[in-house]
Amino acid sequence: MTVTVLGSWTVTSTSIDHPDAVAVLRAYMADVIGSYGLAEPTDEVVDAHMAEDTSDDLAPPTGLLVVARHDGKVAGCGGLRFVSSEIAEVKRMFVRSSHRRLGGGSAVLIALERHARACGISRLRLDTRHDLVASHALYRCHGFAEVPAFSSGPYTERWFGKELN
Known part of the structure; x- marks a missing residue:
């Protein structure tokens, strides 16, 4: 399913092994590695981290991955991991630095919410780092609210949830 959500942004569900998905997931991992x-x-460091922290759970039947394109260029991604028949976690939210502040994060979130609803999901949740202030604002703008911790990990410091209507 392709969803054009904001102007020149197009978000498409994509197999995790599609070349565009692999490229943007590598960019996501390089961004995480560099920011910490x-x-x-x-390439070797990214390969090692991707082998350790795979995105396999973002493939059916346990999840899905979307790739965001801005004016046709791959610029971001996001995923859903199905926790239960009612709950999905937002994972791998990423927009390349060259495309930030252009509405890509909103485009990805809107597409993920549409996919979640189509799958019968009634609640989304996510975890994130404490220093990603712009991301926190994005989540709040889209109706997410802080919730009690539901996961743990080295970069898991804030938790958000949203009921889907």
């Missing part, structure tokens, strides 16, 4: 100063995000 874990290492220089070389």
